[in-house]
Amino acid sequence: MNPEEIVQMMSRQGMRITDQRKTLATLFARAKGYMTPKDVYEQMLHTYSGLSFDTVYRNLRIMHEMGVLEQFVFEDGIKFRLHCQENDHHHHVICLSCEQTYPVVFCPMEQIPGLPEGFRPVKHKFEVFGYCKKCREEEAAQ
Amino acid sequence: MNPEEIVQMMSRQGMRITDQRKTLATLFARAKGYMTPKDVYEQMLHTYSGLSFDTVYRNLRIMHEMGVLEQFVFEDGIKFRLHCQENDHHHHVICLSCEQTYPVVFCPMEQIPGLPEGFRPVKHKFEVFGYCKKCREEEAAQ
DNA sequence: TTGTTTGCAAATACTTTGCATACTA
DNA sequence: TAGTATGCAAAGTATTTGCAAACAA
Numbered sequence: 001m002n003p004e005e006i007v008q009m010m011s012r013q014g015m016r017i018t019d020q021r022k023t024l025a026t027l028f029a030r031a032k033g034y035m036t037p038k039d040v041y042e043q044m045l046h047t048y049s050g051l052s053f054d055t056v057y058r059n060l061r062i063m064h065e066m067g068v069l070e071q072f073v074f075e076d077g078i079k080f081r082l083h084c085q086e087n088d089h090h091h092h093v094i095c096l097s098c099e100q101t102y103p104v105v106f107c108p109m110e111q112i113p114g115l116p117e118g119f120r121p122v123k124h125k126f127e128v129f130g131y132c133k134k135c136r137e138e139e140a141a142q
Numbered sequence: 143m144n145p146e147e148i149v150q151m152m153s154r155q156g157m158r159i160t161d162q163r164k165t166l167a168t169l170f171a172r173a174k175g176y177m178t179p180k181d182v183y184e185q186m187l188h189t190y191s192g193l194s195f196d197t198v199y200r201n202l203r204i205m206h207e208m209g210v211l212e213q214f215v216f217e218d219g220i221k222f223r224l225h226c227q228e229n230d231h232h233h234h235v236i237c238l239s240c241e242q243t244y245p246v247v248f249c250p251m252e253q254i255p256g257l258p259e260g261f262r263p264v265k266h267k268f269e270v271f272g273y274c275k276k277c278r279e280e281e282a283a284q
Numbered sequence: 285t286t287g288t289t290t291g292c293a294a295a296t297a298c299t300t301t302g303c304a305t306a307c308t309a
Numbered sequence: 310t311a312g313t314a315t316g317c318a319a320a321g322t323a324t325t326t327g328c329a330a331a332c333a334a
Contacts (some may be wrong), residue, residue, distance in 0.1 A: 010201060016307085016313055016314065052316045054317085055315055057299060057300075058314080073216075074215075077298085093258060104254065104256045106250070108250035113248055116235060117275060118278065119272055120272045121270050123271045123272070124268070124269060125267055126266070126267065126268045126269075128257070128266045129264060129265045130262045131206050131262050132260065133261060134257060136260065136262060146299085158288055158333050158334070160333070162290085163289090179324085190293070194291045194292070195323090196292085199323090201289090
């Protein structure tokens with residue numbers, strides 16, 4: 001998705017489009033992996049020297065509520081990225097080096113045996129972490 | 143696992159066995175689900191009125207490092223429970239109501255298709271959330 | 285007796301809130 | 310113009326650290 005599409009999406013949801021929010025859109029459009037609130041703040045600070053942290057938090061929260069961003073709880077804290085554009089149910093493969101994510105359509109719930117008797121599943125998580133081709137090649141080249 | 147076994151395990155790892163740590167062992171032996179540091183603090187406060195939060199944090203961290211406890215990042219924060227005693231690789235089914243967990247031997251990695259070309263997986267997460275038989279029955283009985 | 289554990293106090297990190305001003309629509 | 314967004318200051322929550330006294334081995 002390009003920045004304009006993101007801005008449109010935000011606008012459609014009733015958000016007012018400020019310069020900062022345009023920059024946020026550009027930032028997330030360009031981002032390869034996930035970003036922490038701190039990452040976002042630091043990136044934005046280049047352009048807006050008077051930027052405050054609470055505005056970043058507010059916008060991240062709103063953009064998450066609007067479904068523009070996706071929030072992911074890593075061991076080391078919460079991170080954000082653009083909301084996944086895949087329509088069908090899918091899972092993610094995440095590179096531990098560049099944090100790029102790849103969708104996988106395979107879903108283990110379709111064939112899971114051995115659920116406890118009487119257990120009614122309502123949601124599940126399946127994520128694979130590792131190293132993508134590009135990062136492995138770069139690593140090997142050093 | 144009973145409290146004595148947990149205490150032995152801690153002792154074997156070189157931890158000194160204080161009254162508080164014995165109580166911690168008892169607490170986790172009895173706990174059905176996961177506990178937040180706050181839960182633990184509040185439980186312990188019944189017995190130790192002068193208890194401080196930092197001691198709870200310290201002990202939880204140490205017991206996690208020693209492999210006595212298991213740490214789980216939920217959306218609403220970090221929680222702890224006894225480290226799983228299953229030997230073989232397995233995954234967890236977690237009840238959203240009582241937080242009781244059940245092991246499942248099935249592992250989706252054994253048959254996952256569609257990994258991006260050249261991606262080398264190093265770890266994965268697979269967790270199923272829902273409601274266990276007991277909680278569903280209790281819910282229905284109301 | 286030695287070295288670990290504890291409580292206290294304070295520091296740090298992260299996130300949220302109230303309010304006046306600035307800006308979008 | 311009406312109402313939202315921003316920066317500032319401050320508060321709230323979660324977690325960590327340094328230190329002296331208490332305690333386990």
